Amino acid sequence: MNFADFIDRTLNFDDYGLLLPLVSNSLIAGAALGIVGGLIGIFIMMRDMAFAVHGIAELSFAGAAFALLIGVDVVTGSVAGSLIAALVLGVLGTRAKDRNSITGVLMPFGLGLGILFLSLYEGRSANKFGLLTGQIVAVDDVQLGGMLALCAVVVLALILIWRPLTFASVDPVLANARGVRTGGLSIIFMVILALAVAVAIQVVGALLVLALLITPAAAALRISSNPALTVILAIVFAEISVLGGILLALAGSLPISPYVTTISFVIYLVCRGVEALRSPRKHQV
Amino acid sequence: MSTSPIVTFDAATLAFGSRVLWQELNLQVRPGEFLAVLGPNGSGKTSFINTMLGTTALNSGTVSIAGAPVRRGSNLVGLIPQQRPFGDNVPLRARDLVALGVDGNRPGIRIARKAVHTKVDQLLELVGASAYADRPVSDLSGGEQQRLRAAQALAGDPRVLLCDEPLLSLDLHHQQAISQVIHRQAAQHGAAVIFVTHEINPILPYVDRVLYLAEGKFHLGSVDEVMQSSVLSRLYGAPVEVLRVNGRIVVVSGDGQRQLPPDGHEHAEDATRESGK
Numbered sequence: 001m002n003f004a005d006f007i008d009r010t011l012n013f014d015d016y017g018l019l020l021p022l023v024s025n026s027l028i029a030g031a032a033l034g035i036v037g038g039l040i041g042i043f044i045m046m047r048d049m050a051f052a053v054h055g056i057a058e059l060s061f062a063g064a065a066f067a068l069l070i071g072v073d074v075v076t077g078s079v080a081g082s083l084i085a086a087l088v089l090g091v092l093g094t095r096a097k098d099r100n101s102i103t104g105v106l107m108p109f110g111l112g113l114g115i116l117f118l119s120l121y122e123g124r125s126a127n128k129f130g131l132l133t134g135q136i137v138a139v140d141d142v143q144l145g146g147m148l149a150l151c152a153v154v155v156l157a158l159i160l161i162w163r164p165l166t167f168a169s170v171d172p173v174l175a176n177a178r179g180v181r182t183g184g185l186s187i188i189f190m191v192i193l194a195l196a197v198a199v200a201i202q203v204v205g206a207l208l209v210l211a212l213l214i215t216p217a218a219a220a221l222r223i224s225s226n227p228a229l230t231v232i233l234a235i236v237f238a239e240i241s242v243l244g245g246i247l248l249a250l251a252g253s254l255p256i257s258p259y260v261t262t263i264s265f266v267i268y269l270v271c272r273g274v275e276a277l278r279s280p281r282k283h284q285v
Numbered sequence: 286m287s288t289s290p291i292v293t294f295d296a297a298t299l300a301f302g303s304r305v306l307w308q309e310l311n312l313q314v315r316p317g318e319f320l321a322v323l324g325p326n327g328s329g330k331t332s333f334i335n336t337m338l339g340t341t342a343l344n345s346g347t348v349s350i351a352g353a354p355v356r357r358g359s360n361l362v363g364l365i366p367q368q369r370p371f372g373d374n375v376p377l378r379a380r381d382l383v384a385l386g387v388d389g390n391r392p393g394i395r396i397a398r399k400a401v402h403t404k405v406d407q408l409l410e411l412v413g414a415s416a417y418a419d420r421p422v423s424d425l426s427g428g429e430q431q432r433l434r435a436a437q438a439l440a441g442d443p444r445v446l447l448c449d450e451p452l453l454s455l456d457l458h459h460q461q462a463i464s465q466v467i468h469r470q471a472a473q474h475g476a477a478v479i480f481v482t483h484e485i486n487p488i489l490p491y492v493d494r495v496l497y498l499a500e501g502k503f504h505l506g507s508v509d510e511v512m513q514s515s516v517l518s519r520l521y522g523a524p525v526e527v528l529r530v531n532g533r534i535v536v537v538s539g540d541g542q543r544q545l546p547p548d549g550h551e552h553a554e555d556a557t558r559e560s561g562k
Contacts, residue, residue, distance in 0.1 A: 159394055162393060163394060164391070171389075174437065180389070231376075
């Protein structure tokens, strides 16, 4: 494939006006996911849980693959898978060190299960690939309703526990002494995280979940320490990545995930650059 | 100032499995009193603090604060923990950290932003941290962070201020500043201070009584009563010598070869700092 072909396949705006209405559901789902990714990403970063998110995503993938195999709703399957993973991590991995090793054990098992279920599945192969790398191009109204409901649950739950969760995440010793139920909160957070991962998988696929749940928040944290501003920036970055990714993907014949991940990665690089220009002092230490 | 005790331990025993940290502890701390708690690592100093926070339960006996059993999260109690670095991924400025000390245990998001902002400004002023109120906490030095910890602990105007090695790894300047802030809470607000430390010298001017924990035993008394060769030797079951040099207390092991911090616990860093001052 030469460069002209590459451009033709990745960016081709010929039928753009015709294609746009087809993805309106996807855009709505993506916008909701952007809010979720920005909000929860900040807590994932504070709690140092990026790797755990990846582990949950693989088990969520296994759950979705199983649902595909037995012919039930894929979103339900991925929610079930990620809930199981999150609860295992929440109960066994209260300390970061334990959590990392448990994630490392759980992740390949989940991926292996997922591959097993997909091998046994005899339906459309696009469905298979979609679980790993994203399949948002065709979100029907029923699926959209389910995804929006899940996003709403995640956002509402986060708002309800926002302050104590922040306290428990940055300063568990003091939070505990001040009467915050840090153990209970961390289980609740794992459940919320599981739901967020399950939704994100529908959009960007299991392998690329981090691009929406981690990268925007990580980028925001590079350029601000103001708690309200970091949240707003993380949401804006996530929205640009997911909506921009969907709109650009229309102009090509590729899945949306490479567009989403590329945009979010570029945003991260720009933020690191801004940080380096602003405070070179920090990087000398 | 009231003379009825604010903290009361009655026949309190704490053990982890078969290892008894301390037993039959009877202790009354009065408002305004400054109690130093010393002892080697593993002697149950932090657990002692935790029993008053309600995060560790006694095996037998009782501990009460202001006449009522200890309740976790009580506003009567403030905690200044050991200095611990914050990661790079903490989206908080100095004022946000202190604000968590004010209302971080409440559910939801902060609605009364203005009231909290004013309160935080007062607390920052109190501990001399106003100059870096808007700097990210991850950029601050250990000493600057500990001032914020003190501000957090003072947020509820506590009747009991629990300090768990708050001066560890700080430079002399910050050690003095933070000890003074703590002392002021005792002297001006009548709070009882319970101060766990390896190093009694920075707080020597303020200490009323010493509780020394070692080898499952304890000794309680004034500085002069406790920091004696005979008392510490008995607690350790080994010869220990307590020397006074220029108003400072130095503890050395019985053979005179090694110098120990006043808690008798060996710590290379402490020993060098001790001789370097």
